[in-house]
Amino acid sequence: MKVADAIVDVLRQEGVRHLFCVPGAALDPLLEALSRQHDVEPIVCAHEAGAAYAADGYSRASGRFGVYATTSGPGFTNTLTALATAYTDRSAVLALSGEVRRDWMGRGAFQDSSPAGMRAMNMATPVTAMQLDLQAPSLTYRHLERLLHGMLSHASRGPVHLSIPADVQRAETAGTWSSLPERLYQPRFVDARSCDAFWDQVGTKPKVAILAGSGCVQSDASEELRRFAERFNVPVATTLAAKGIFPEDHPLSLGVLGWFGNRPALDALASGGLDVLFVLGSRLNMLDTLVWSSGFKPRHALIVNDINEGSVFRDYHVHLPILGDARTCLERLNDAAPDASLRLRTNGGARTEWVARIKQGGMVCDPRGEPEPGAAQIHPAEAISVLRRVMPRATQLFVDSGAHAFFAGHYWTAYEPGRFFSSIKYMGAMGWAIAAAMGAQLTRPDAPCVVVTGDGCMLMHGVEIQTAARYRIPLICVVFNNSAFGNPKLRADRISPAMGQLHALPTHDWAKFAESIGALGITVDDPADLTSAFERALAAGTTVVIDVRTGNYPTPTERFDAQIAEA
Numbered sequence: 165m166k167v168a169d170a171i172v173d174v175l176r177q178e179g180v181r182h183l184f185c186v187p188g189a190a191l192d193p194l195l196e197a198l199s200r201q202h203d204v205e206p207i208v209c210a211h212e213a214g215a216a217y218a219a220d221g222y223s224r225a226s227g228r229f230g231v232y233a234t235t236s237g238p239g240f241t242n243t244l245t246a247l248a249t250a251y252t253d254r255s256a257v258l259a260l261s262g263e264v265r266r267d268w269m270g271r272g273a274f275q276d277s278s279p280a281g282m283r284a285m286n287m288a289t290p291v292t293a294m295q296l297d298l299q300a301p302s303l304t305y306r307h308l309e310r311l312l313h314g315m316l317s318h319a320s321r322g323p324v325h326l327s328i329p330a331d332v333q334r335a336e337t338a339g340t341w342s343s344l345p346e347r348l349y350q351p352r353f354v355d356a357r358s359c360d361a362f363w364d365q366v367g368t369k370p371k372v373a374i375l376a377g378s379g380c381v382q383s384d385a386s387e388e389l390r391r392f393a394e395r396f397n398v399p400v401a402t403t404l405a406a407k408g409i410f411p412e413d414h415p416l417s418l419g420v421l422g423w424f425g426n427r428p429a430l431d432a433l434a435s436g437g438l439d440v441l442f443v444l445g446s447r448l449n450m451l452d453t454l455v456w457s458s459g460f461k462p463r464h465a466l467i468v469n470d471i472n473e474g475s476v477f478r479d480y481h482v483h484l485p486i487l488g489d490a491r492t493c494l495e496r497l498n499d500a501a502p503d504a505s506l507r508l509r510t511n512g513g514a515r516t517e518w519v520a521r522i523k524q525g526g527m528v529c530d531p532r533g534e535p536e537p538g539a540a541q542i543h544p545a546e547a548i549s550v551l552r553r554v555m556p557r558a559t560q561l562f563v564d565s566g567a568h569a570f571f572a573g574h575y576w577t578a579y580e581p582g583r584f585f586s587s588i589k590y591m592g593a594m595g596w597a598i599a600a601a602m603g604a605q606l607t608r609p610d611a612p613c614v615v616v617t618g619d620g621c622m623l624m625h626g627v628e629i630q631t632a633a634r635y636r637i638p639l640i641c642v643v644f645n646n647s648a649f650g651n652p653k654l655r656a657d658r659i660s661p662a663m664g665q666l667h668a669l670p671t672h673d674w675a676k677f678a679e680s681i682g683a684l685g686i687t688v689d690d691p692a693d694l695t696s697a698f699e700r701a702l703a704a705g706t707t708v709v710i711d712v713r714t715g716n717y718p719t720p721t722e723r724f725d726a727q728i729a730e731a
């Protein structure tokens with residue numbers, strides 16, 4: 165079998181059904197192999213970053229991994245930001261790049277990015293969990309096995325890269341593939357001794373709360389989390405990345421803690437009044453902890469469950485670390501002997517009144533605020549609320565980077581795990597959501613997929629709508645068109661009008677843009693038309709861009725700023 169065919173066969177055996185790519189000479193043999201079979205469908209994208217973001221979205225939504233392929237040189241280097249996003253968010257992505265043939269390396273060949281050329285692998289080293297260069301055809305299976313282990317292993321989880329010279333892709337290889345063990349995809353273990361120490365550490369203090377992070381999403385812990393919360397009457401906040409892991413309409417939900425967060429989460433976890441905070445699968449980053457707020461330190465104990473021994477929590481003193489995946493940790497706690505958990509069960513009543521008081525003011529802030537004079541009148545908060553009402557509960561929402569993300573994070577209610585996706589954690593690269601959603605929709609076609617993005621993000625990667633339309637992927641892309649790089653403009657306007665002007669954009673017609681590249685375009689400039697526009701998009705079952713003309717309103721977080729500073 166040829167190396168290119170062997171690679172495609174490995175992907176097929178691991179359940180990969182789509183591969184995102186952009187063609188180029190060094191990738192010809194792999195594309196040829198893809199064109200000869202029907203198990204792994206190549207999705208030819210407009211830009212390699214789009215292909216890589218789509219693979220990232222595919223990975224996050226499938227719980228398996230995503231794959232993209234590029235040519236050498238600019239094809240691969242176009243994906244560096246996407247690799248960095250997958251790396252910081254620990255998303256399992258396999259990057260395949262073609263390379264010039266081995267006997268051309270280091271001789272001035274076109275697009276030579278081999279170690280003898282412009283050394284593309286060196287560029288990607290800091291943003292990949294592992295990289296290998298396939299110089300010997302006989303190593304095909306071995307290299308893939310090492311890479312996929314590195315990509316999925318909980319210690320190193322993240323994107324990996326295989327560079328394959330064109331002549332190696334064409335060469336013959338022998339061997340067979342044995343499927344990866346399921347435990348690699350879903351590790352299950354917990355350090356029993358520290359888990360059992362949980363009960364003594366919690367003690368008798370009543371104000372106990374949970375912060376559930378993306379580790380809960382990764383380990384599919386939503387059911388055990390709900391069981392724990394209900395059994396012990398413990399309220400649950402989530403990070404933005406884990407939004408929906410606990411149903412946000414549940415009486416014990418505090419909503420999201422952090423930058424776009426809900427007031428109850430902020431009041432309960434970051435106001436200095438908490439006794440015990442139980443963190444499950446969150447690395448306590450800057451955005452989630454409101455800039456490492458000191459109010460975020462519980463009075464009695466901080467207990468942190470994390471799957472990765474390498475996670476370090478330098479900004480907080482952890483009283484009890486519990487190593488293991490979130491689901492297994494919660495399972496063990498839920499199944500603890502009744503006398504061990506007695507104290508937490510019996511002081512549950514004391515939390516009822518506390519949680520009710522905290523939730524009294526509602527989950528979201530009042531969305532008033534003034535846009536710039538003369539701006540369109542649709543308020544982004546209203547657009548998100550209407551979108552939530554129209555879209556089915558199981559809708560997958562992909563949120564991009566900008567002011568629109570604040571409104572989506574704050575005013576969208578997530579009822580189920582794995583239905584809200586954002587990369588605003590460490591990178592927040594503009595345009596990520598547009599292509600990532602396309603990947604997600606392909607792997608999970610059972611639920612509608614909606615993107616909330618901005619006009620600035622559309623300028624970067626809106627062209628990937630063309631890919632979605634070409635493959636008839638039913639994607640609903642809602643563009644919050646405020647004629648600005650809105651989020652930084654809010655800041656710049658306070659500095660000077662001249663600086664504010666640097667953030668202004670022309671009001672582009674995104675519906676016309678969509679129509680010109682094969683999608684359905686809808687424009688809404690009256691709040692009264694939002695419902696019918698969203699209903700029409702949902703019924704269309706095709707790629708739709710809805711251009712929502714909105715003002716650049718202050719984000720809800722601005723209203724939190726004073727509180728955050730005090731906390």
Ligand SMILES: Cc1ncc(C[n+]2csc(CCOP(=O)(O)OP(=O)(O)O)c2C)c(N)n1
Pocket residue numbers: 565566567568569591592593594617618619620621622644646648649650651652
């Ligand atoms: C790739 C990249 N470049 C720059 C930024 C900094 N940045 C964050 S939000 C933003 C503006 C986003 O504009 P738009 O998509 O229109 O969203 P809005 O804030 O107007 O809702 C910029 C430039 C970024 N996050 N990512």
Ligand SMILES: [Mg+2]
Pocket residue numbers: 566618619620644645646647648649650
């Ligand atoms: Mg904008």
